[in-house]
Amino acid sequence: MTSRLTVVYGVRASASEIKARAQAIAVEQSVEMPLSAIHDGSILSDIVGQVRAIDDRGNGAFDVTIDLAAATIGSDAGQLINMLFGNTSLHDDVVLSSAILPSEMLSAFGGPSHGLSGLRERVGAKGRAMTCSALKPQGLGAEDLGKLAFELTMGGLDFIKDDHGLADQSYSPFVDRVRVCAAAVRKASERTGHPTRYAPSLSGSYTDMERQLGLAREEGLDVALIAPMLAGPSNFSALRRNHPDFAFLAHPTMTGARVSPVLFAQLFRLFGADASIFPNYGGRFGYSLLTCKAIAAGLLGSFGGLAASVPAPAGGMSLDRTPELLDCYGEDVMLLIGGGLLSAPRERLAAEAGRFVRAVADHCYPRLSTP
Amino acid sequence: MTSRLTVVYGVRASASEIKARAQAIAVEQSVEMPLSAIHDGSILSDIVGQVRAIDDRGNGAFDVTIDLAAATIGSDAGQLINMLFGNTSLHDDVVLSSAILPSEMLSAFGGPSHGLSGLRERVGAKGRAMTCSALKPQGLGAEDLGKLAFELTMGGLDFIKDDHGLADQSYSPFVDRVRVCAAAVRKASERTGHPTRYAPSLSGSYTDMERQLGLAREEGLDVALIAPMLAGPSNFSALRRNHPDFAFLAHPTMTGARVSPVLFAQLFRLFGADASIFPNYGGRFGYSLLTCKAIAAGLLGSFGGLAASVPAPAGGMSLDRTPELLDCYGEDVMLLIGGGLLSAPRERLAAEAGRFVRAVADHCYPRLSTP
Structure with a gap:
């Protein structure tokens, strides 16, 4: 089991589209290529973003929970922002709502000095x-x-x-x-x-x-x-x-x-x-x-x-x-x-x-x- | 006459609010304080953002044209982004549509090497x-x-x-x-x-x-x-x-x-x-x-x-x-x-x-x- 971040995105979509949109975000924020073209089983299981939940908040608004691999980030702040929202920031119907980071990542970044x-x-x-x-x-x-x-x-x-x-x-x-x-x-x-x-x-x-x-x-x-x-x-x-x-x-x-x-x-x-x-x-x-x-x-x-x-x-x-x-x-x-x-x-x-x-x-x- | 950038923002607002919203953006992207508290005439004339035009695009959408002073930016790329959109990026009803930069600024940044x-x-x-x-x-x-x-x-x-x-x-x-x-x-x-x-x-x-x-x-x-x-x-x-x-x-x-x-x-x-x-x-x-x-x-x-x-x-x-x-x-x-x-x-x-x-x-x- 690899260490993961749990990230929630707010997505505007129709009920019929939301599953595909959620999966697309999970792919965009990890491997950014068709899964069918990935033949390495450990990348599919450990690196590709995983949709964990889709909650219908009504009126075409959904909360999509996606797990991202901590290994894609390491302890670089720019790369954390990149993997949390980078390309997905270009979509005007998605907001980045929240993220739970693994504790190793918290200590690696270190927080405030004072x-x-x-x-x-x-x-x-x-x-x-x-x-x-x-x-x-x-x-x-x-x-x-x-x-x-x-x-x-x-x-x-x-x-x-x-x-x-x-x-x-x-x-x-x-x-x-x-x-x-x-x-x-x-x-x-x-x-x-x-x-x-x-x-x-x-x-x-x-x-x-x-x-x-x-x-x-x-x-x-x-x-x-x-x-x-x-x-x-x-x-x-x-x-x-x-x-x-x-x-x-x-x-x-x-x-x-x-x-x-x-x-x-x-x-x-x-x-x-x-x-x-x-x-x-x-x-x-x-x-x-x-x-x-x-x-x-x-x-x-x-x-x-x-x-x-x-x-x-x-x-x-x-x-x-x-x-x-x-x-x-x-x-x-x-x-x-x-x-x-x-x-x-x-x-x-x-x-x-x-x-x-x-x-x-x-x-x-x-x-x-x-x- | 000081050198200025001409910036267009797309703003969602009601017809009764748009004038005040436009002025608020002009202030936010320049001096960021009440104009009544500024007593220096040259700051009011040369530094404060100036609303040049408000175009009603219908359905509560407006194009607001604002002139910003080039002197607030110099030739720093981060500061250009900061003055173009910095604090205003926090408002979800404003987009940054376009900007015309003075020619001295273009040569100061210099563009691509190759x-x-x-x-x-x-x-x-x-x-x-x-x-x-x-x-x-x-x-x-x-x-x-x-x-x-x-x-x-x-x-x-x-x-x-x-x-x-x-x-x-x-x-x-x-x-x-x-x-x-x-x-x-x-x-x-x-x-x-x-x-x-x-x-x-x-x-x-x-x-x-x-x-x-x-x-x-x-x-x-x-x-x-x-x-x-x-x-x-x-x-x-x-x-x-x-x-x-x-x-x-x-x-x-x-x-x-x-x-x-x-x-x-x-x-x-x-x-x-x-x-x-x-x-x-x-x-x-x-x-x-x-x-x-x-x-x-x-x-x-x-x-x-x-x-x-x-x-x-x-x-x-x-x-x-x-x-x-x-x-x-x-x-x-x-x-x-x-x-x-x-x-x-x-x-x-x-x-x-x-x-x-x-x-x-x-x-x-x-x-x-x-x-």
Whole structure:
């Protein structure tokens, strides 16, 4: 018996077609050729994807459960994505709903180097949620971004990250930005006494990203933002392995709408995301409360002994939602408010950030009553 | 006036919502924060995405044309994808339909190093289409893949590529596979006198891919298969720049169904794909004839002076469709038949490949009559 992944696909099809469609997906995501042309019995039994179940969800929607061989993947992140969804992503009537991975695979990838407890430690956040904001808009120069970073740090935030759109643009080259913003955060941190962390956004090729991590390290930084689906999942995984001193916040850009965001968050955790950003319910993306709770559970819950990854809901959030969000997510969360803080006039920015910090610090988490 | 990209999104919305949706996409794909919080006039005028047109296509479908600032992208491939579709890819009611890029951007990326004419030269294919097949299934060891490569080369094919699912698996490690298959192709090539090229599939991190290219180079190879959306577009771009002796066949795995395949093929050409594989019409993917013709035109047509990239239709194709496909695509094409050839018994494989080669060589292309 070879080790297998159990993968569920949501498929739109007619009842008469679904069996053939399910089988076609099983073949596409494994050997990708007619089974009649395969004469090696062990490939047919051990490598070809196997349809395990087809559940009719009504109205032409089916859940198709397929077992894929772990041997086709090994421990390469890009190849895992390739075998889970690669060619099938081209079909507009199939979504990738969920996957159960064998435990050897979980330990082979290794998960976060620091995770929830490591990030808490970096910013001294015990028994409370963590706070985060973003540097933007796109188009500001390094000096202006640095001023924002200074004010946000003066407010006592835990993390300040680059907007995921900040790359290595001529109006704000990475090297200038990281120096100015790191210095601003350092300076303000000395005044507040709070160890605010600045997380610059990595972009470009793997080589570019290693150079950027080097620059960040020179500035005393130890957290970075990365978009695994732009970097290439294997490159993210390699960065995590080769730079264990850094914690990584994963950004969901280009994850698309046809892979379950719960699964994507789990995959990012698997590849090494210490925190995983996702669009919060009630913001400008259409995620439901249920989806967001499931994402948080997928990042925090038991996962083959891997460290927990911090859920970081974001996207169109405002300060006055802090109590509601903390009631919803509990204390194991990093609330990310970007535009909602930056909408304040510059001279009020530190005070607004401070209000956010206090709202989080003062929150009384609902607990189960004990007798 | 700053340099801009003109991007068209297909959006599903009600007539009353579409204006706000269009504006939201323009903001999301540029500054990603409330415009009321931006006080810098030059960011509002030069950086924020601008909605240029909203065309009602009926039944709740709209084409939204948005201009994005080229300055937010520079010449980084990952950042181009990020600004074209990044966060908006998370919305399931938006597709990325097309993009017109400024000419400076086209020259900055540079396109294919070899392209159509370079690939033709490598295999001595003048005035005819090129032929390609794939090594599979997943699960075969290096020795067995080498035997297939030998037989396919004996048939006189131009290109033999690894299946895009072949990575660095324990049953067929890259280093073994590339040595055995390169040797098999070399040996058979000496017999046929035809310079068949073997293109191994690159996988893993950028560092892994560079090592793989090094191994391939040691074996005298000069063509490789890459999946840009798994590698990370910036890494593909960097490999192309740093390894100009190699030609790259691009594979569409993980390009998803919500970016126009025509645009994706053009982006792959932009980043440096010498040939671009796409699912052929009438195969096992749902692409129409019209879509496939548009992909081919996007790869071959005028594009800021960039070399043409070879259209390589594939996916569930059979030998007997060769005349139809050549009538459709003309001679500037690489026909890729994988499973359709491999379905032949091993002892007939070289003969089947030979039939494919002859069908392509003997084809009489329809030409416009001249007086």
